[in-house]
Amino acid sequence: MLQALADGILTGSIIALGAIGLTLTMGILRFANFAHAELITWGAYMALGVLAITGVFAGPIGPFSFGLPLILATLVAAVLTAALALVVDYLVFRPLRSHTNHMTVVFSSFGVSLLVRMVILLIFGGSAEYYSDELQIAVRLMPGLRVMPDHLFTLGLTLVIVIALHFFLQRTRLGLSMRALAENPDLVRINGIDTRTVVRWTWIIGAALAAVAGVLYGMTVQLRPEIGFQLLLPLFAAAILGGVGNVFGAVVGGLIVGLAESFSVLFIPAGYKMAVPFIILLAVLYVRPSGLFGGMRGGAK
C-alpha cells in the first residue's frame, strides 16, 4: 500500500510536469495538441543525444544515478525541445490556426506527433535506453517503503518547478499576460501586448517542462520512443481533470492519475492500467464538466 502510494506520487509528478505545459497551451491556443506528449519523448532523447555526443560521464553526485553531465544535457534538451515546439507552431499550427477550423489543427497535431516519433526512431532506434548504468541503492524511509534517491529528486524538482511557475504566473508581467490571454486574446492586444510574443513564451515554457518530464521519466523508468504515446492519455486526463488552463489543477490532476494507476494494479490486471485515467476522467467530467477546479478561461463560459 505504502509502496503504491510512493510509486503513484512519482508517476503523478512526472505526468504533472507534462500536463502543465499541455494545459497552458490548450488554455491559450484553444486546441487539443496531441503532439505535446511527443515533446516529452523528444526532450528525453535530446538529453540522451547530448550525453552521447559529449561523451562525458563525470561520476554521479552523492546517492543519485546521475551527475552534472545529465543536468547540463537536460538544459540543452529543454532548449532543443522549445525550439521544436516553436518550429512546429510556426510551420504547422500557426498557418492552420488562422485559416481553417479547429479540427484541422487537432488532426495536424496527430500528424506532427507521428512524425516526431518516427524521427526519434530513425535516429535512436527502438530499443530501450538508459542515461546511466549506475546502480542505485534504495533508501528505506520507513518499514515497507523503499525509494530510490532519484525518485526523491524527481519529487523535489517537481515541487520546486511548480512553486516557481506559480510565482511566475502570479507576479510577472509575462505570467499575467499568459493568464489574460487564456480569457480574452483581443482584449490582451487592446491592452498593448503583442500576443505572438506571449504565445511563443507559452510554447517555450511548456516544451521545457516537457523535456524535464521526459528526462525524469527516462531516469526513473527507461527511454523508449513510445514514452510520449504512453503518456498521452494520462496527460490529457490530468489537464482536463484540473480544468484546462489551470496549472495548479494540472498538478493535482497529474497526482490523481498517477495514484489511480499505481493503486489500480493492486486490484485489476496491470494490462488494464492504461484505461484507468480515462475512467477517472469520465467520472469527474460527469459531475464537474469544467474540471475539478474550473478552467482559466472564464470568459468562454
Place this chain on the structure above:
Amino acid sequence: MTTALLQVSDITAGYRPDLPILHGVSVSVSEAEMVTIIGPNGAGKSTLVKAIAGLVPISSGTVSVAGSNVTNLLTHKLATASIAYVPQTANVFTTLTIDENLKLGASTLSKAEGARRIAMAYDNFPVLQKYRSHKAKVLSGGQRQTLAVARALLTEPRLLMLDEPSAGLSPLMVSEVFERLKSLVSTGVAILMVEQNVKAALAISDRTYVLAEGRNRIDGPSSELAGDSQVATIYLGAGGRKR
C-alpha cells in the same frame, strides 16, 4: 480645426473578405472633441470602432491619427498611436483581479510609471480601490465599465474610443458617466463613442454621425441633429431615404 486627430476616410471593412459590413464609411474627430455614433442595431457601429482598432480588416480606405496612416493597425500598437479603446462587451478580464486588470492596462509603461498611474486611477475611482484584490467577475455592470474606462485612461491617450459606455446603466449612472466623459474632454482628450442613449448622447457631444446598414446617413452638430425628424426615423429602423 486644421487636420483632424482621427480621420477615417471611406473605409470598407468586414469580418470576411466576401462580406463587407462597412461600405465606405467616413468619420473624423478633432482634438478635444466629443463625437457620437448612433444607428440601429447591426448598423456596423461596433464594426467601425473595431476596424479603427485593427480588430476587423479594412479592405479599402484609410485611417489616420494626427496625420500618420494607421490603417489596419496591429491592435497591440493602439497605445503607441495614442488611442485607447473600450469594447462593447467583454471589456475586462473577469478571471483577473481589479489590480491585475489595471496592471495589464499599464503594460506599455515602465513599472514605476504604471504604478504611479494606477495609484492615480484608484484616487479617481474609489470603487476600484475598494475591490482591488477581488476578481473582476464580482463587479456589477457599471463597476466593470468604470474599470474598463480607468484601464483605458492609464496610457493617457489623445483619443478614447468607447463602445456603448452607458449600456446597462441606471439613468443616474448614465448622467454620471457622461459628466465624467465631458470633464475628460475638457482636459484635452478626444472621445469617439458609440451610443444607444441617443438623447443623452446628443445632449452632451459636439458632433454626431448616424450610421445605417454600414453607411454614413446623416452627420452634423449634435444640437442640430437633436431636432431632426430623419434621425428619429433612421434610428427607429424605419429605413429612411438613401441620401
